[in-house]
Amino acid sequence: EAGVAQSPRYKIIEKRQSVAFWCNPISGHATLYWYQQILGQGPKLLIQFQNNGVVDDSQLPKDRFSAERLKGVDSTLKIQPAKLEDSAVYLCASSYHRGMGPETQYFGPGTRLLVL
Amino acid sequence: AQKITQTQPGMFVQEKEAVTLDCTYDTSDPSYGLFWYKQPSSGEMIFLIYQGSYDQQNATEGRYSLNFQKARKSANLVISASQLGDSAMYFCAMRYTNTGNQFYFGTGTSLTVIP
Numbered sequence: 001e002a003g004v005a006q007s008p009r010y011k012i013i014e015k016r017q018s019v020a021f022w023c024n025p026i027s028g029h030a031t032l033y034w035y036q037q038i039l040g041q042g043p044k045l046l047i048q049f050q051n052n053g054v055v056d057d058s059q060l061p062k063d064r065f066s067a068e069r070l071k072g073v074d075s076t077l078k079i080q081p082a083k084l085e086d087s088a089v090y091l092c093a094s095s096y097h098r099g100m101g102p103e104t105q106y107f108g109p110g111t112r113l114l115v116l
Numbered sequence: 117a118q119k120i121t122q123t124q125p126g127m128f129v130q131e132k133e134a135v136t137l138d139c140t141y142d143t144s145d146p147s148y149g150l151f152w153y154k155q156p157s158s159g160e161m162i163f164l165i166y167q168g169s170y171d172q173q174n175a176t177e178g179r180y181s182l183n184f185q186k187a188r189k190s191a192n193l194v195i196s197a198s199q200l201g202d203s204a205m206y207f208c209a210m211r212y213t214n215t216g217n218q219f220y221f222g223t224g225t226s227l228t229v230i231p
Contacts, residue, residue: 042120102166110159
């Protein structure tokens with residue numbers, strides 16, 4: 001079974017530029033999560049999708065971040081314009097249902113973003 | 117507010133010895149799940165073990181066990197017979213069932229296994 005795929009793996013941009021990250025979850029997984037992990041910290045949930053609907057985006061900086069999952073499968077996270085403090089690893093994860101009980105999330109390899 | 121605390125930024129353990137990584141949490145919700153993940157230097161988060169808030173017994177998965185003390189709100193991870201490949205960051209996380217199943221992660225503990 002293929003795991004969660006993310007691209008690109010690395011990205012370097014200048015501040016005020018735009019960037020987009022792509023995630024393809026495990027086949028059949030209804031729930032998709034985007035996390036931001038700043039160096040030395042634990043992952044912070046940015047947005048959670050259930051199929052193509054948003055379950056939680058309370059910690060997404062909506063003035064510059066946006067995400068979509070149009071067909072309930074793969075997803076795109078965009079930052080426009082980027083700031084220095086957006087430098088982090090962006091992790092995508094998926095789970096089969098809504099993450100009930102012992103069901104865990106499965107994480108992708110992440111995208112390392114550096115904003116100069 | 118929900119909160120996960122890992123007070124050990126770094127830990128060292130001798131190969132083949134056991135080590136305990138601490139995790140405490142704060143919630144007023146009766147239903148929640150506790151998870152431990154391993155993050156090697158490659159960056160990918162690997163699921164290790166799960167404990168439900170209503171589970172009567174401590175969870176075990178191979179060399180991993182979870183010391184769950186509900187009254188003290190702690191969920192410590194015990195790794196037995198440490199191996200060099202166990203060197204990594206370890207994150208404790210909690211999922212709150214009553215609030216849309218969001219995950220909240222602690223700040224992590226860096227474990228180094230010494231040969």
